[in-house]
Amino acid sequence: MFGALTLAALQQGKVPGTLNFVLALLLIATVLNVVRALRAGDGRAAGLSVLWAALGGGALWGVTHALAGAGTPLWVQVLLTLLLVVPQGPLLYRVVFEPLRNATVLVLLIASVALHLALTGLGLAFFGAEGSRTPAFAQGNAQIGGVTLSLQSLLVIGVSALLMLGLALFFGRTLAGKALRATAVNRLGARLVGIRPEAAGALAFTLAALIGTLSGLLIGPSIAIGYDSGFLIGLKGFVGAIIGGLVSFPAAAVGALLVGLIESYASFSLSQWKEVIVFTLILPVLLWRSLSTRHHDEEEE
Template sequence: MQIFDPTIFPILAADGLTNGAVYALLALALVLIFAVTRIIFIPMGEFVVFGTLTLAALQLGKVPGTLSLLLVLLGTAALLEAFTWVRRGQTARGLLTLVGAGLLGAALWALTVWLVPLKPPLTVQVLLTLLLVAPLGPLVYRTVYQPLQNATVLVLLIASVALHLALTGLALVFFGPEGSRTPPFAPGNVTFGQVTLSQQSLLVILVSALLMLGLYVFFERTMPGKALRATAVNRLGARLVGISPSSAGLLTFTLAALMGGLGGMLIGPSVAMTYDSGFLIGLKGFIGAIIGGLVSYPLAAAGALLVGLIESFASFSLSAWKEVIVFTLILPVLLWRSLTTRHLPEDEE
C-alpha cells in the first residue's frame, strides 16, 4: 500500500503530529474546563476560528468583528458585576466597575483602530489577536456560565450548545462565508535526509509542546495552578478553604481562550478556516479529551495526537471516509468508559 511508502510515511506522520498538536491544546483546555467547572464546552473550536479569522482580518487591514463582540461582552459583564455590587449595598464599587470597564473598552478600541491601518509586523498582529481573543473566555464565563454555576451538567451543556450556535452565527456576520488562511510564522522547509518538512509544522509542534510544559509548571509550581487543581479534585473542599469557584472559572476560561486563539493562528496557514470550522476542530479535540476520560491530561494529549495521525493517514488513503474514521474512534472509548466507570451523583462529587 502507498501508505507505507518510506518517503510518504514521515510526511504524513509530520502532518498528523502538526494537527494533533493543536488538537492536544484543545483537549487539554476541554479537560481543564470540565474538571474545574463541570462544563462540557462545545464552543471550544470557536476560539480557534476567531483566532485565525481575526489575524486574517488584521492582515487585510480591516478592524475585525471580534472587537465588537469583545466590547459588547465587556459591557454586559460590567453591568452584571455592577448590579451585584449594588445589591450588596456597595453602589460606589458598582459605579467604579462600570467606569473601569468603559475606560478599558475605550483603550482597546483606540489601540485596535490605530494599529490596524498601519499593518504592523506579524508579531504585533499576533499579540493584538491574542489581546482580542483571550478576554473572550472570561467574559463568556461571566455573562453565560457564572449565573448558572450551581446548575446541573445538563443545563450547562444546553447553554454550551446555545453559545456555540450564537458564536457561529456571529463569526458568519463578522468574517463572511469565505475561507481564510493566515501567513506562516516560519516560511521555508527543512530537509531531514530524503524527507522535506515545512518549518511551520515544526514550529507548531514546538510551540504546542512548550505550552504543555508551561501548563505543567503552572499547575505544579504556582499558587493559582494549585488552586485550580484543588477545585478540580474537590469543588466543595476548595470552596471551604477559600478558593473562589468564580475566580477559578474565570482563570480556566482565560487559559482555554488563550490556547484556542493561539492554536487557531498556528493551524491557520495549513487549513482554510471558515466561520463554521470550529465545530469539527473542537470535536476532534473533544475526542482526545474523551480518551482521557475528561480527567487525565496526559491521556487527553496522547489521544489528540492519535486523532491527528489517524486523520492524516486517512486523508491520504481513504479521503472520502476521513471524518467517519476519526469520529468512529469515540465509540469504543465511550463503550469502555461506560463499562469501567462507576457513576457518581453530582452531589457526591
C-alpha cells in the same frame, strides 16, 4: 476560529468585528457587576467597575483603530489579535456561565451548545462565509531524518509542546493550578478552604481562550479557517482527550497524536470517510472505560 479570522481581517486592513463583540461583552459584564455591587451596598465597587470598563474599552477601541492598517507588522497584528480575542473567554464566563453556577450539568451543556451556535452565527456575520488563510510565521522547509517538514509545522509542534509542558507545570506546581483542579473536583470543598469558584471559572475560561486563539493563529497558515471551523477542530481534540481519559496530560497528548495520525492516513485512502473514522474511535474507548470502571448503586453511596 475567532483568532485566525481576526488576524486575517487585520491583514486586509479591516477593523475586525470581534472588536464590537468584546466591547459589547464588556458592557454587559459591567452592568452585571454594577448591579451585584449595588445590591451588596458597595457603591465604590460599582464605580470602579464602570471606570475600569470605560478605560479598558476605550483603550482597546483606540489601539485597534490605530493598528488595523494593512502596513502593520505581523507580530503587532498577532498581539492585537490576542488582545481582542482572549478577553472574550472570561467575559463570556461572566455573562453566560457565572449566572448559571448553581445549575445542573445538563443545563450547562445546553447553554454551551446555545453559546456555540451564537458564536458561529456571529462569526458568519463578522467574517462572511468564505474561509481565510493567514501568513506563515516561518517560511521555508527543513530536512529531519530524510523527511521534509515546513518550518511552520515545526513551529506548531514546538509551541504545542511548550503549551502542554506549561499546563502540566501550572496544574502540578502552582497554587492557582492546584486551586483550579480542586474546584473542578469538588466546588463546595474548594469554597470551604477559601477558593473562589467564580475566580477559578474565569481563570479556566481565560486559559481556554488563550490556547484556542494561539491554536487558530498557528493553524491558520496551513488550512483555510471558516466561521464554522472551530467546532470540528475542537471535537477532534475532545476525542483525543477522551482517549486519554480526561485526567492525564501524557495520555491526552498520545490520544491527540493518535487522532491526527489516523486522520492523516485515512485522508489518503478513505478521504470521504476520515471524519467518520476519527469520531468512531470514541465508541470502543467509551465501551472499554464503561466495562473497566466499577459502578456503585446510589443506595450504596
